[in-house]
Amino acid sequence: MMNLLKDGFEEKSVIANDTNKRLVIDNISKDYPVYKIRLDKLYYNDQNDRIATWMAQYKVENNIDSVDVSDQDNYNNIIHEFITESNKEAIKKTQLNIKMVGQQESGVVLMDGRIIDGNRRFTCLRNIEKETGKTQYFEAVVLDHSIKTNAKQIKMLELMLQHGVDEKVGYNPIDRLVGIYTDIIDTKLLTVKEYADSVNMSESDIQLEVEKANLMIEFLDFINAPKQFHIARHFNIVDPLKELHMMLKKVKDEEKKEDLKNAVFAQFLMQPFGDTTRYTRKIKKIASSNRFLDEFLDEQMEIVERVCEELEQHPKVSNKEINIIRSNEKIKSDFLHSTEKFVNRVDGDTTRNQPIKQTEKAFDSLDLIDTKILKKLSEEQRSEIREKLDMIDQIVLSIRSELDV
Template sequence: MNLLKEGIEKSFVIKTSESRKITIDGHTEAYPVYKVNLDYLFYNDQNDRIATWISQYKADNSIMKIDIINLQQYNSIIQDFIVKSNPDQIKKTQTNIELVDQREPGVVLADGRIIDGNRRFTCLRNLAKENQRFNFFETIILEKNLENNAKQIKMLELMIQHGEESKVDYNPIDRLVGVYNDIVENQLLTAKDYVKCTNVLENEINKQIELAKLLVEFLEIINAPKQFHIARDLDLYGPLVELQGILKKIKTKNEKEEIKCAVFTNFLMKPHNDMTRFIRKIKSVASSEFLPDFLEEQMVIAEKVLEKLPDVGQVTRKVINDVFRSDEDTKAELERSLDKAEMKAKARETRNRPLQTLEKVSDILETIDINIFTKLNEEQISSILSQVDKLEEKLNAIKESTNV
């Protein structure tokens, strides 16, 4: 079925006098806007906004792909994900459309797949149940199909979602999943492609790729490979960012692996309500001499925790809550281990701070060109000598205090 052929011939697609500009492959063009009967459109299950919801549905139903043969049933399934991803925004958009109709045209492919406008389509489907005047979706129609133009269509979707007038407001874990699927797993796009589409710096995209890989590694360790919805439900984006920063402080490969195992165990157990702040505390330990002792303690706890994991396919949010996060003794053990290591690291940092400060002062003094004093006036020389006297007093006080 082709909306631009059969759709127009059979009158379920009607051309309007409106147009919308979009950019494809660097070329901006105004495309005509059509009114398309909702029954001939369907959601894009490749949409990053609902990536974790798709993974959850597949896991819950033990399927590889959502069947699209029954279009209405397929749309109802995906619509549920769209609503759950941001119910407040759905209500707001639906109220607005009910009052002033659809104002911003969407983008669909000729086969009816929606590339931009899933939320508007959802609201119109809801409203059309009560009033048939909402039974048409205003959109441009691209003469493309997903099979032959997957990369181009994905880039178009990213450009629209990250454009100046379109705010990317979906869950950051969904965004990581999109990055992982498109760049790492399917190799549909490169980092440079992402930069081109999103106006985000390449080093930021590379950071997102690293975060996505850490996310995948965590899910593999807890026997829930690619069950991305679990990471979304556990709200792991902030803690993952902290782990990324910690790893930069670790020098050896073995310690990097152990710190990941330790942090992943804490992700699973959640010993503190604010896990982002909790994981951040490890940074001071990571750059201290107390890291080996901390890791040794954490590895003992991690082994005890991870051996309780059920087999692949049996790890769910309920299992995590019932088996792991209800274990108050182990959570307390994890928290005590980190608190102890952090206190030691901070105490050592406090003891070292006077030396570090004096070294900085010495470095600064080395930058002074004493030859310039001959060019200064009496007032300037007097001010300098006054500061030197204050420094001498402070240095003498330090010397006296160290004569113990």
């Protein structure tokens, strides 16, 4: 295995630099020397959260558990494409900046050449080297750490660095959820507190993300696509998951909560309406109504059963199977009709109840008046109140006449 600081210096692929970079590792802040490293001595970190959904897709499509790193050129070319596709505009912007002023922010690599921070900058330098034919060097700190024995330290450092400088740009929300699922739920590499500290967020905010990540996993399981995170990215379900999470919080009955979750999952899959977020908000409006929720769920579950029957024909789902299932226009139409019907009922009920709410509001406002103060008012102020009360009397008489019709 390559040792950058030993082998690299001997073969002149690593050059000492006169700059330092301050890092915080194990809560200790320290300046580390920065080196210039020839690109062919470095390789991407396949465990980077930013490319988690792309890695998942590649593994599924190629029926493999991991990408072979022994063929470093091929490995780098594969992940190079993932980094590029994850945010093409950010790549263009960073590459232009490096061409003009050079690499301004140094990265972080491990002794064997694995890049912990700076995947995008490394990608841009690879592009520049290919375009110009001139050897490029990546400026980075070299840590004497191993991904196997220092996994927690490396992940916490990676998170700290990735939520600063240019790495913060274009962080896909689904990739964030996948990272949280992997690091906190699946591998239990980090606790909620450790993750929150690493990204400078509150524990409550990260706990909320954990709950949404669990919903994402449940959704993928529901559609027979376990851990196929690229499907979640393709569905763009971050905002719909947020709406679902909020509506589930308001439903106390566990059985109703499960039915509602499955109804929403089925409609995520079928996509009966173009804008999934707006459509999920409509369901949230129904879920907030104690009067109509039971009837809505009874009707929805009949349609959900038909979706489950479709899924039974496809034990393993990919994008191809999703397109087949979504071609069932009758199910989509029934979902849409059912949801719109109950939204109209909730809206109608709200409209009918509006006069009662407004009357209660008017009563509460008048009841708050402290009559003891009235004697202390000027005659002008008291006259103004009398005029307003006369107007109120007229409105009350008008409402009473309509009630008596």
